[in-house]
Amino acid sequence: MSESSIKNIRNGVVASVIAGIILLLVPTVRGYASLALDWIWSGVILLWDGLFEYYSFSGWFLLVIFAFAIVGFLTIFFAIKSNFDAPEHSEYKEDSIFNLKWRWRWSGHEITNLWCFCPSCDATLVYDDSSKNSFYEPTVTHFICENCSNTTKGTITGGAKSYALGAVRREIDRRIRTGEHEH
Numbered sequence: 800m801s802e803s804s805i806k807n808i809r810n811g812v813v814a815s816v817i818a819g820i821i822l823l824l825v826p827t828v829r830g831y832a833s834l835a836l837d838w839i840w841s842g843v844i845l846l847w848d849g850l851f852e853y854y855s856f857s858g859w860f861l862l863v864i865f866a867f868a869i870v871g872f873l874t875i876f877f878a879i880k881s882n883f884d885a886p887e888h889s890e891y892k893e894d895s896i897f898n899l900k901w902r903w904r905w906s907g908h909e910i911t912n913l914w915c916f917c918p919s920c921d922a923t924l925v926y927d928d929s930s931k932n933s934f935y936e937p938t939v940t941h942f943i944c945e946n947c948s949n950t951t952k953g954t955i956t957g958g959a960k961s962y963a964l965g966a967v968r969r970e971i972d973r974r975i976r977t978g979e980h981e982h
């Protein structure tokens with residue numbers, strides 16, 4: 800077997816393994832995982848050709864190369880799998896936060912459809928982040944129940960609606976981190 804063929808195979812395998820390690824460490828790169836799988840597959844084809852074309856190629860060396868390729872493949876496989884697995888806290892979809900009843904869904908590890916409901920009658924609340932008495936006062940978001948004679952059921956201080964939802968998301972994350980949501 801020629802020197803350059805061995806180098807080509809080795810480079811392909813090393814690149815696959817490195818790709819696997821990068822995928823394991825950097826979540827944002829996982830989208831490129833399928834690209835890397837194609838890459839590994841072409842590496843396997845190359846090895847297969849090598850096996851039959853160059854019979855002098857020693858068996859143990861092939862075995863080592865295959866082992867590396869499999870490690871790379873499994874790494875990528877589990878990286879993809881863990882991304883689609885439901886998080887452990889996927890049953891945590893409701894809680895009382897800032898005196899309001901909040902409900903949400905999980906899309907992977909992202910909170911979606913986050914909204915609040917009346918703690919006394921469970922009606923969907925409406926928000927008002929437009930009222931502000933003076934320039935110097937912080938922006939507030941009121942959550943109002945139309946079913947309870949338009950009473951304000953809760954107020955989040957510090958910003959408008961998107962800020963209020965962000966604050967609730969941060970509180971949900973905090974309760975998950977500290978394990979408070981299990982009590």
Ligand SMILES: [Zn+2]
Nearest residue numbers: 917920944947
């Ligand atoms: Zn109500």
